[in-house]
Amino acid sequence: MATAKPSPQPIPRIAPREDLNPLRIAQIQFDMAAEYLKLDPGLRQILRSPKRVLEVSIPTKMDNGQVKVFTGYRVQHNVVRGPSKGGLRYHPNVTLDEVKALAMWMTWKTATVNIPYGGAKGGVICDPKRMSKSELERMTRRYASEILPLIGPEQDIPAPDVYTDQQTMAWIMDTYSMTKGYSALGVVTGKPLSIGGSEGRKEATARGVLVAVEEACKVKKIPFRGASVAIQGFGNVGSLVAKLFAEKKARVVAISDSRGGVFNSRGIDPLKAMRYKERAGTVVGMPGTSRISNDDLVTLKCEILVPAALENVITLNNVEQIKAKIVAEAANGPTTPHADEVLARRGIMLIPDILANAGGVTVSYFEWVQDLQSFFWPVEEVNAKLESVMRRAFLEVFESMRKHRTQMRTGAYVLAVGRVADAALVRGLFP
Numbered sequence: 001m002a003t004a005k006p007s008p009q010p011i012p013r014i015a016p017r018e019d020l021n022p023l024r025i026a027q028i029q030f031d032m033a034a035e036y037l038k039l040d041p042g043l044r045q046i047l048r049s050p051k052r053v054l055e056v057s058i059p060t061k062m063d064n065g066q067v068k069v070f071t072g073y074r075v076q077h078n079v080v081r082g083p084s085k086g087g088l089r090y091h092p093n094v095t096l097d098e099v100k101a102l103a104m105w106m107t108w109k110t111a112t113v114n115i116p117y118g119g120a121k122g123g124v125i126c127d128p129k130r131m132s133k134s135e136l137e138r139m140t141r142r143y144a145s146e147i148l149p150l151i152g153p154e155q156d157i158p159a160p161d162v163y164t165d166q167q168t169m170a171w172i173m174d175t176y177s178m179t180k181g182y183s184a185l186g187v188v189t190g191k192p193l194s195i196g197g198s199e200g201r202k203e204a205t206a207r208g209v210l211v212a213v214e215e216a217c218k219v220k221k222i223p224f225r226g227a228s229v230a231i232q233g234f235g236n237v238g239s240l241v242a243k244l245f246a247e248k249k250a251r252v253v254a255i256s257d258s259r260g261g262v263f264n265s266r267g268i269d270p271l272k273a274m275r276y277k278e279r280a281g282t283v284v285g286m287p288g289t290s291r292i293s294n295d296d297l298v299t300l301k302c303e304i305l306v307p308a309a310l311e312n313v314i315t316l317n318n319v320e321q322i323k324a325k326i327v328a329e330a331a332n333g334p335t336t337p338h339a340d341e342v343l344a345r346r347g348i349m350l351i352p353d354i355l356a357n358a359g360g361v362t363v364s365y366f367e368w369v370q371d372l373q374s375f376f377w378p379v380e381e382v383n384a385k386l387e388s389v390m391r392r393a394f395l396e397v398f399e400s401m402r403k404h405r406t407q408m409r410t411g412a413y414v415l416a417v418g419r420v421a422d423a424a425l426v427r428g429l430f431p
Contacts (some may be wrong), residue, residue: 090136
């Protein structure tokens with residue numbers, strides 16, 4: 001008697017391997033814009049390469065009396081349109097290529113919103129979650145002293161990023177000022193209000209995301225009120241995105257942090273989530289929610305998906321499963337170039353990072369201007385100016401996309417790279 005043959009199992013679809021090195025991704029994105037603009041090969045080489053790269057050793061005395069040496073970086077990508085500008089991140093996985101990529105993205109971001117800055121970035125390889133406040137202060141001050149020749153209100157202006165905050169900026173500002181012998185308010189942005197910070201800076205990145213998504217909803221004819229929103233990353237930016245979206249009556253159905261996420265189809269109260277995370281150290285386990293993984297959150301059925309954590313969240317491995325109608329990149333570099341193409345083919349609008357999260361650097365610019373003038377604006381004026389900049393930038397990127405018949409990221413890059421290239425050509429080559 002013949003035995004029945006087992007039914008054939010479906011062959012799993014394996015996505016092609018992608019190069020997830022952030023620097024190569026940033027260069028691919030630049031190259032696409034350079035092709036549209038037909039840039040001269042020499043100019044391409046200039047704009048593709050960082051102007052200056054600094055690696056420093058940061059010997060730090062730990063609380064137990066031992067000395068630990070950390071490695072830090074500061075990269076200035078381009079300064080043809082003004083002083084370089086960019087955040088400082090503390091993370092155990094920081095790499096030089098990542099910092100180079102982030103500096104390049106900052107060049108295009110400041111050009112997208114047309115503010116007179118170039119791009120820079122800093123990073124220190126450390127685990128801030130395992131360090132005391134006094135250890136972080138000593139490490140930060142030593143790092144600031146090591147990069148001091150490169151920074152300054154007219155040279156390079158650091159700001160907060162992943163696992164750095166107002167306090168970090170205050171330490172850098174004080175270290176710089178004590179070395180120079182006078183208080184230099186404009187050396188960093190994202191400072192506390194008491195030492196020259198700007199009203200509205202804390203929520204600026206999130207508010208910029210909100211404005212960009214509101215404009216995208218108009219284009220896609222999606223009512224913002226009641227729209228379902230999933231936010232991957234509930235840190236400095238993601239938590240405030242959730243708060244501002246909820247205030248405008250969008251429905252935040254899922255949020256996550258590095259330990260996992262939570263879901264409630266009827267909506268999650270962001271303020272309750274913030275309080276719970278402050279107590280528990282994570283949103284996981286929040287009452288009234290069910291647990292969800294970060295991977296499942298990204299592919300959740302919703303109108304708006306906001307990646308607000310780190311790079312390479314949307315790749316060829318999951319892009320076909322994305323169900324959102326709008327993806328707003330609150331983080332830097334969360335989508336790979338190949339995934340960009342798939343999202344465009346599927347009709348999903350992606351608001352690229354150099355537009356979506358440019359609210360932070362825009363209000364950093366406002367803070368710098370206020371510091372240089374020693375004249376400060378009320379929060380209503382800051383928010384009104386930010387919204388005006390973001391709405392104008394969205395419309396310019398959208399028009400660039402339509403003109404060149406491409407997707408939103410390339411439209412933004414053509415606009416931004418074109419502005420930087422024009423400035424470089426007008427200034428000429430020294431000597």
